[in-house]
Amino acid sequence: MSIRSAALTKDPMKQKTALIIRHVPYEGVAGFRDPIEAAGYQVDRVDVSDPGFSQIDLCHHDLLIMMGGPMGFYEQDQHPWISCQLRRLAKRLEADRPTLGVCFGAQMIAAALGARVYPGPAKEVGFHPVRIHDNAIDGPLRHLVEVPVLHWHGDTFDLPNGVELLASSHVYDHQAFRRGANLLALQFHAEMGRDERFNAWIEEWPESVVEAGGTESDLRAAHEQFGPIVVAAGQSMIADWLEGIDQANRAEPSTLPLFQKA
Numbered sequence: 001m002s003i004r005s006a007a008l009t010k011d012p013m014k015q016k017t018a019l020i021i022r023h024v025p026y027e028g029v030a031g032f033r034d035p036i037e038a039a040g041y042q043v044d045r046v047d048v049s050d051p052g053f054s055q056i057d058l059c060h061h062d063l064l065i066m067m068g069g070p071m072g073f074y075e076q077d078q079h080p081w082i083s084c085q086l087r088r089l090a091k092r093l094e095a096d097r098p099t100l101g102v103c104f105g106a107q108m109i110a111a112a113l114g115a116r117v118y119p120g121p122a123k124e125v126g127f128h129p130v131r132i133h134d135n136a137i138d139g140p141l142r143h144l145v146e147v148p149v150l151h152w153h154g155d156t157f158d159l160p161n162g163v164e165l166l167a168s169s170h171v172y173d174h175q176a177f178r179r180g181a182n183l184l185a186l187q188f189h190a191e192m193g194r195d196e197r198f199n200a201w202i203e204e205w206p207e208s209v210v211e212a213g214g215t216e217s218d219l220r221a222a223h224e225q226f227g228p229i230v231v232a233a234g235q236s237m238i239a240d241w242l243e244g245i246d247q248a249n250r251a252e253p254s255t256l257p258l259f260q261k262a
Contacts, residue, residue, distance in 0.1 A: 015042050016039075016040050016042065016063070017041060017043075017044065017060075017061045017062050017063070018044070018061055019043075019044050019046065019056075019060075019061040019064050019065070020044070020045040020046070020066075021046060021064070021065065021066045021067065021085070021105070022045055022047050022067055023047075023048050023066075023067060023104055024068075024070065025047065026197040026200040026201065026204065027068040027104075027197070027201075028045075028067060028195070029043075029045075029065055029067060029191060030192050030194075030197070030231075031190075031194060031195065031234055032065070032100075032102075032191040032235070034235055035235045035236075036065070036238065038239065039239065039242040039243070039246075041062065041242075048079075048085065053081060053084075053085075054081065057088070058088040058089055059088075059092045059095055059097055062097075063099075063100070063242075063245075064097065064098070064100070065099075065100045065101075065102075066089075066099075066102065066104070066105030066108055066109070067102050067104070068102055068103030068105060068153075069103075070104075070204070070205065072117075072119065072155055073104070073107050073155070074118065082108075086112055089108060089112045090113075093109070093112050093113060093179075093183065096182050096183070098182040098245045099183050099184075100184050100185075100238075100241075101184075101185045101186065102186050102189065103152070103187060103188070103189060104153075104155075106157075106176075106185035107156075107157050109160075109183065110157035110159075110174075110185065111157070113160035113161070113162070113179075114161065115158040115159065115161075116158045117155060117157040117158075119154060119155055119156075120153075120154055120155055120156040120172060122154070122171055123211040123212040124151040124152070124154070124169065124172060124212060125151060125152050125153075125208050125209055125211075125219070126150075126151060126212060126214050126219060126222065127148040127149065127151075127219075127222040127223070127226045128148050128149075128151065128169065129145075129146050129147055129148050129149065129169075130144060130167040130169045130175045130176070131167060131168050132166065133165060133166055136166035136167065136176075136178075139166070139240070139244075140184075140236075140237045140238070140240035140244065141166050141167055141237060143233045143236040143237045143240070144167070144233050144234070144237060147226075147230060147233045148222070148226045148229075148230065149188045149233075150188065150190075150192045150230060151187075151188050151189070152189060152201060152205075153187060154211075156172050156174060156187075158174075159174055160177070160179075162179060163177040163183075163185075164177060164178050164179070165177050167188075172187065175187045176188070181244050181249075182245055182249075184241055189230075190231070190233060191231065192227070192230070192231070193223065193226065193227030193228055193230040193234075194228060194231050198227075202216055202220070
């Protein structure tokens with residue numbers, strides 16, 4: 001575990017800090033690291049398997065990023081850290097601290113906001129675009145229009161109260177949502193496409209590829225074809241979102257509407 005101390009202050013001279021929560025070693029921040037560091041964040045990472053994970057204050061860092069994992073939110077008997085993480089995440093969301101969730105991380109955000117997370121009717125595995133809704137077309141997700149992003153999940157969630165749905169796919173309606181400038185949840189993977197850990201995904205879950213109606217060879221070919229395009233679009237999306245956070249947090253709190261276009 002690598003955790004550095006940082007004061008919770010908006011002093012522009014202070015180094016901004018980001019914490020990545022990794023639920024399994026082969027699902028890291030991947031392509032999103034570059035725009036996060038370019039935005040001025042000192043990046044730390046912690047694995048949920050770390051003995052000290054339960055003691056970390058998730059409100060501490062300026063930015064929290066929660067990545068994916070093969071577990072289900074409802075498997076808390078097998079993964080006791082889920083309930084522990086959920087309680088601390090709820091406190092961060094209540095404080096409206098900047099937070100990004102990807103795949104399982106997005107499901108954790110939905111659950112922390114009181115929504116139901118559950119197994120869906122189908123596996124969604126492979127590269128295909130999401131439909132960006134009209135309310136999001138001028139925001140950070142505009143970079144993903146017609147981009148075949150990577151999907152790899154079978155669980156889904158109800159849309160929490162007080163959030164804005166940003167994207168859907170032909171398999172699942174709830175693919176991305178936000179709450180104001182500081183909260184972004186992405187069910188899909190726009191960070192993957194140039195990371196060798198993609199091979200570990202196929203090796204770990206070959207049955208998921210088959211259940212979704214695909215083949216390993218076709219999936220590897222799609223990764224080769226679309227991967228760099230996906231990552232470039234995903235990096236532009238995250239860069240825009242982080243810029244929107246900076247703009248919103250420089251504004252007077254009383255002037256901030258519930259939903260802002262970043």
